[in-house]
Amino acid sequence: MTFQEESLATNAQSQESEQLLHLVFGGELESLDGLTFRDIDKLDIVGIFPNFATAEKAWRKKAQQTVDNAHMRYFIVHMHRFLSPGQD
Template identity: 80%
Template sequence: MTDSGGKKQLLHLVFGGELENLDGIQFRDLKDLDIVGIFPDYATALTAWKAKAQQTVDNAHMRYFIVHMHRLLDPQDTTGSK
C-alpha cells in the first residue's frame, strides 16, 4: 500500500459517537455514529480528531476515536509506529 508519492500509506479512520456512559465504550445508537473520514497518515487523522473533539466539547458523552486501519489490514507489518 503506497500513495502516488511512493510513501507507504498508513490509513487511519476517525469516527465518534455518543456513549451510553462515561465508564465504557458502548455507543448509545450505532446509527448515529459520525464517520469523519479515512486519512493517509496519523498526523492528518489527529488534526481531524482534534477538530471534531473540539466541536463536541460541551457534550461529555461524545467521544471520537482514531483507528489504525493499516494495522488491521496488515497485522504483520510493524513499520508504522502510530
C-alpha cells in the same frame, strides 16, 4: 548534497508515499466509563486519512467541536494494522 542530506530526503519521500490508513469516527456513549454507543446509526464517520498526523488533526477538530457533550467521543482506528497484521 551530502550523504546525510540524501538519506533524509529519501526517508521523507518514502514516508510521504507510504499509506498508513487511519479511520476517525465518533459517537455518543451510553456512559462515561464505557465504550458502548447510544445509537450506532448515529455514528459520525469523519473519514479515512493517509497517515496518523492528518487523522489526529481531524480527530482534534471534531473533539473540540463536541467538547460540551461529555458523552461524545471520537476515536482513531489504525486501519493499516488490520490490513497488514504484524507490520507497523
